[in-house]
Amino acid sequence: MPNGSLDKIIFSEENRNTLSWKKLFDIVIGVARGIDYLHQGCDMQILHFDIKPHNILLDENFNPRISDFGLAKLYAIDDSIVSLTAARGTIGYIAPELVYRNLGGISYKADVYSFGVLVLEMIRRKNWNALANHTSQINFPSWIYDRLDQGEDMELGDISDDEEVMIRKMIITAFWCIQLLPSDRPSMNEVLKMLESNVELLEMPPKPFHQLPLETSTEVHSCENSNDEESVLLHNQF
Numbered sequence: 001m002p003n004g005s006l007d008k009i010i011f012s013e014e015n016r017n018t019l020s021w022k023k024l025f026d027i028v029i030g031v032a033r034g035i036d037y038l039h040q041g042c043d044m045q046i047l048h049f050d051i052k053p054h055n056i057l058l059d060e061n062f063n064p065r066i067s068d069f070g071l072a073k074l075y076a077i078d079d080s081i082v083s084l085t086a087a088r089g090t091i092g093y094i095a096p097e098l099v100y101r102n103l104g105g106i107s108y109k110a111d112v113y114s115f116g117v118l119v120l121e122m123i124r125r126k127n128w129n130a131l132a133n134h135t136s137q138i139n140f141p142s143w144i145y146d147r148l149d150q151g152e153d154m155e156l157g158d159i160s161d162d163e164e165v166m167i168r169k170m171i172i173t174a175f176w177c178i179q180l181l182p183s184d185r186p187s188m189n190e191v192l193k194m195l196e197s198n199v200e201l202l203e204m205p206p207k208p209f210h211q212l213p214l215e216t217s218t219e220v221h222s223c224e225n226s227n228d229e230e231s232v233l234l235h236n237q238f
Contacts, residue, residue: 001065003058010053010125017126021163023062024126028119028170029195030064031056035115036188038066039108044074047082047107051114052093053121081105093117097182109182112191116177119170120144127156142209145175149204165199176205 006027009015019027031051038046048055049071057065071088084106087098095113097103124140147154148171156167173194179185184205186194194202 001057001067002060003062005054005067006056006058006064006122007053009058010122019062019126021126021159021166024122025166025170025195027056027058027062027064028122029192031066031115031118032188032192032195034064034066035111036192039111039188040077043077045077045079045108047073047075048111048114049073049088049098050090050093051111051118052090053118054090056118079107081107089114095182096180103180104182107182108187109185112177112185112188113182115188115191116174116185119174119177123167123170123174141175141178142207144171145207145209148172149207169195169197169199169202172199172202172204175208179205179208 003009009018035048035051038048046069048066048069050068051066055066055068057067059065073082073084075082082105084098087094089095089098089110093114095106095110097106098110120141123144144154146152148168154164154167154171156164159167173191176184176186176194177191
């Protein structure tokens, strides 16, 4: 994997323009296909529980590969709800139901949530300089949701019509993925269909930023902090 991990690209001001919007879109599609394979393509369902830029490796052509299965768990394909004794993942990318017990059971939808955060982080980092005067690390998702929902210019710089379509598909899909309730999120197969469909057919989801309930699970000690201090913490936005 000669191009290292995705975080080395998107978290570096020097490297973030290395990838075009088309290549970023291709990476998003590739990661989505990889997660879908983990969920549905094997004899056992593999839940990764740590989808984040640091765990996406890039080959010589910047094709993505999902890595680091240290927190992964195997479950039967027909297991819709899985059992965990403690929350696992990286703060900022971890699905809220792993921490808040009354949001619903833990399932493959946890990886879907992390994927949505990953996509929003890629978009934010790609165009951070252009957005710096209008938003901040904490409120970017809310800001971009409101502009997209109201049909306003997303202020993503000098982009082509094709690039704007790709960006809109990524943003709308990501907002579906980070819905608060697991039951409101799509499967990864549905995510792929959204990314590969006509953008005009995509509906905006409800705004996913709500007040989280206060009832936490009894154990969250296995969570890991991100190695990058600037990693977006979407939990602070609910």
